[in-house]
Amino acid sequence: MEDKATILIVDDELGPRESLNMVLKSFYNICMADSGVKALEMIKGEDIDLAILDLKMPGLQGIDTLREIKKERPEIEVIILTGYGTLKTAVDGIRYGASDYLMKPFNVVEIIAVIRKILEKKRFYNEFKTFLKELGSRSGIDLPHAKRQVNWDHSLFEMIKEAMIRPSDRTEDDGSHNYIEFVKVLANTLENKDPYTHGHSSRVNYFSNLIAQKISLCAEERDYLQIGTYLHDIGKVGIDNKIILKDGKFNEQELEIARRHPEIGVELVKSMGISHQIISVIRHHHEFFDGTGHPDGLKGEEIPLLARIVSIADSFDAMTTDRPYRKAFSIEEAILELRRCAGTQFDPILVESFIEIINEKNESIQRQIQQTVSKVGVG
Ligand SMILES: [Fe+2]
Structure with missing residues (x-):
């Protein structure tokens, strides 16, 4: 059995506090506080995983308690409890970092399900963060990202779950499917740093696959391409992050670093022992x-051919999505730009293959761009 998580119940009223305690104490370690101020004292001393917080309390209000908790210990998940008619406050709570909210009077089945979901998410997050740290230390590279609190969105969480818990994925002799899921998670985590690149890797993957199809790339190479994208x-x-998230063009020094x-x-992936085709991408x-x-x-x-393919797909995606300093090009403008740079930046033969396929599939490409770009800002 895994270790029990510790839950802090914060409510000024004895009734709801005790009934939550009764419901939860057989599954979790429980701490209780009858005010926001006491809750803030407790989070300093105890190892709390999750707090259930009443919004309406005398003294330090729930929302302020929430903000303080998130400031002091951002890794503590918070569920807010709210009475009828205060939905707006609940929504504010989510904005200030609460993971979810529950309406009073609470429903036992619902509250247990919500707690489980949140704690599961937290566990995956920790595993994933450990993975990034491990990757950093194995390659000797400091990964600022691994230390940062990630804003998880639901789809990302689902992907991590899929990549990490499917039993067949745990076997030693790998399924490449598992690997692809995992690299998707990595890519998405990375892209969460920057709303402008949200969904970038999946679109680069999609465009690269179109080129691969068009030039009849063999199945093995396509697998490498898949992971490489x-x-x-x-x-x-x-x-x-300061450079990755910069609103505007890089100066010389920043460009140097970004490059x-x-x-x-x-350096990072070398330690994972992956094939040279992927490394070349x-x-x-x-x-x-x-x-x-x-x-x-x-x-x-x-x-290498795969890198030439990704270069086109990568630039096409950059052109067709908004950037902080310019609006997205239309597909027609992007085609002109690809042609203009064919032979200098891009492989001219691959550019022509790509343009042919864009013209054949214009509608579905349009849809692909819209679908992934419209998710911007979720996390
Ligand atoms: Fe790049």
Whole structure:
């Protein structure tokens, strides 16, 4: 059996406090506080996983208690309890970092389900954070991201769950499916840093697959491409958030740092023992066809094919999504831009294949961009 989580019940009224205690004490360690001030004292001394907080209390109000808890101990999950007619306050609570809210009088089945869901999410989050730290220490790279509190959105949580708990995924001799799920999670976590790149890897994956289909890439290469698209920017976890989240164009020095992400990415994944085809995507997706790209200044077909594909898909996605400093290009404008850079930045033959397929599938591409971009801002 796993260790019991500790729950803090904060309510000024004895009745609800005790009844929650009765319901929960056989599953969890319970602490209780009858005011916001006492709750704040308790979180300093006890190892609390989750707090259930009444919003309407004399003295320090629930919402203020919530804000203080989140300031002091952001890792504590908070569920707020609210009476009839105060839905707006509950919504405010979510804005200030509460994980969920429950209406009073509470329903026992519902409250247990909500607590389980939240604690499960927290456990996956911790596992995932440990994974990132481990990755950082194995590769000797400091990962600022691993120390940061991640805003989880539901889909991300579902993906982590899928990647981590399906029993077949736990076997030693891998299913590549598991691996793909896991790299998706990594990519999504990374993209959560920046609303402008939300969904970027899945779109790069989608566009790359279109090119792969068009040029009849073999199944094995397509598998590598699949993973490569999700991992291509993984090195950004090693770059300071200040640069990743910058609202505007980089200055010279920042550009220099940002340009290191392919190399950092390779350092990171080397320790995972993954194939050189995938590594080549990570390292070379910013090479230019005319040899003026980075990090190695490779030219033409010296640039591995998969990296040349991802480079086009990556840039096409950047062009067709909004950036802090400019609006998205239309597909037609993006096609013109691809053509303009064919032969200098991009492989001209692959550009033509991609444009052909864009013209064939314009509608579904439009949909793909809309669907993933409209999720921006969830977390
Ligand atoms: Fe990149």
